[in-house]
Amino acid sequence: MIAIVDYGMGNLFSIYNALNRVSGDPKIIGDPESLASADGIVVPGVGAFGRCMDRLSRFEGSLLQAFAEGTPMLGICIGLQVLFEQSEESPGSKGLGWIKGNVVRLPEGVMIPQMGWNSLSIVRPVEMLEGIAEGDMFYFVHSYYGVPTDKSVVSATTHHGVDVTAAIAKDNLFATQFHPEKSGVKGLKILENFVRSTRC
């Protein structure tokens, strides 16, 4: 079973339907205890960083335990940003801090939010990007992006005024700034890679 963490932010149908499409056996989970039995965990998210963290905090212990135990985890959009220590979007709110560094606003002069299809540059090929080629396009909607202190966690970037972190990989954790569930067949490919990793 793949748990989709339901912390009351945004519609979960899209990711649920997309995981179903790639035979992922998804389940929407609103109770932190139930994460212990999951083979994989998806942290989705839309909305503001601070509000997400407020609502995600009751899952923090269970998520940390699953991460430490090696359960494959996938963060999407704000689900990537909350992995960082803090965000310019919500000063004073603390992120999960699993990835050292901060979330900053896209530069002035570019369209904010970045909304639409942009191409990936693969910096570090990882299992989750199997079947994805340099230049493949994915659907982004965001105004902020993560800047890790340790650049080696970045597996892909995109360009929107500056080089923007598009995907992060660290141990059993993978996270995307784009929405694989809205990125057509290439997005489904990433979800398929994730589902496969939960079956190892």
Next chain:
Amino acid sequence: MLARRIIPCLDCDLGVPGGRVVKGIEFKQIRYAGIPWELAGKYYEDGADEIVFLDITASHERRETMVSVIKKTSESVFVPLAVGGGIKTVAEAREVFNAGADKITVNTSALKRPELISEIADRYGNQAVVVAIDAKRRYALEDGRQIIETPQGPCWFECSYYGGREFTGIDAIAWAKRAQSLGAGEILLTSMDRDGTYDGFDIPLTDAVAKRVRIPVIASGGCASPEHMREVFQRTDASAALAASIFHFGEWNIGNVKEFLKERGVNVRV
């Protein structure tokens, strides 16, 4: 760099059980193009970057049908879905978002009560609110209007509502800027002069709005060929082009339109 988007639009008649996509009206007879989720599925397979559903009947009692159309579509279509037609409140928007829509489109209801834009944006984010503007050229110039030069002479653009049946007296360019400041994430800009003519997009209108707002502008109205899309992308800053009949009639599909554009230097997702 962000790709220019190609967006098929499905005008839905929800008075028919299950809903039908309207292809056009000939001799007062509505012609149907197909079942909404089946057509959406085909366009997705062909490479649509996003799909817009518009409820042409725009009535409250048919929202349930729209909800079932979106639910069904989102099971097998994995690109953003935008839905519009008669949404007047955040509660009505919520029903559509909960069914799987990523964006909602507002037009008449936002012109009548502009705060609706902020209310939806506050709850669902700016990216979730598309303000649709139906603009008509007015060659009788008036003070205080944004005057735009066109090959047919200088004009301003007036917003219409109720599906083009009534006019508001509101300047469309000023309204686009106000919609942006109220929290709109995108402008769906339809030229009433070009809609249904197959003469191509209104370039001066699209250019004028796209230059004056920072949010993406979707050009709409008049598209009958990939050449029209090339023109709007190479002559204006439009982020996306929306079309209906060019795809419904099957002469061109989204895949070969994108190949056509790519060969001519337009950055599209293929």
